[in-house]
Amino acid sequence: MARKFTLRKHQISVFAIIRDDAGRVLLSRRTDNGWFNLPGGKVEPGESVVEALIREVWEETGLIVQVDGLIGLYTKRKKLGFTVTFGARIVAGRLRPSDEADRHEWVAPSRLNQLKVLPRHLERTHDALRNASSVILENLHHFSLTA
Numbered sequence: 001m002a003r004k005f006t007l008r009k010h011q012i013s014v015f016a017i018i019r020d021d022a023g024r025v026l027l028s029r030r031t032d033n034g035w036f037n038l039p040g041g042k043v044e045p046g047e048s049v050v051e052a053l054i055r056e057v058w059e060e061t062g063l064i065v066q067v068d069g070l071i072g073l074y075t076k077r078k079k080l081g082f083t084v085t086f087g088a089r090i091v092a093g094r095l096r097p098s099d100e101a102d103r104h105e106w107v108a109p110s111r112l113n114q115l116k117v118l119p120r121h122l123e124r125t126h127d128a129l130r131n132a133s134s135v136i137l138e139n140l141h142h143f144s145l146t147a
Helices: 049-061 110-113 119-130
Strands: 011-018 025-030 040-042 064-076 082-092 101-107 136-137 145-147
Touching: 011 025, 011 064, 025 064, 025 119, 040 049, 040 136, 049 064, 049 082, 049 101, 064 119, 082 119, 101 110, 110 119, 110 145
Parallel strands: 011 082, 064 136
Antiparallel strands: 011 040, 025 101, 064 082, 136 145
16 A cells, blocks of 8 residues: 655755954844744745745845855754745835834944844844854754764
8 A cells, every 4th residue: 555645845945144343143023922033935836045035135135145155054943844044135216114024224243132033033143143154954953063
């Protein structure tokens, strides 16, 4: 007897670590809960992860970015899927509030723990700041490996 398998949709999200010349990280305050997070969101059907990142950053911040590289790949424990975090730099645009983010702030690394930042986004930001030359691969056991 053949086994039946059910295909489930995986949710893929993308987020950007955008730093200014002073080394500060761009965080956006969410309108739905007041927490700060990295700019980004879900990949839509037919998009590449890079296209989704550029679109999401534009929608949330008004900035056009260029992706500089992969920072990390993280599993979503409570949802079936994963998150890709990229380093990106601003090439055009001007910061503005949006329906998803009512405020944006450039945050010095020393101030990250003083803001109400989503824990997973804080973890990814710290990973990026610690491991600028390697990719973070997070597995289901909640620890990071460098590749």
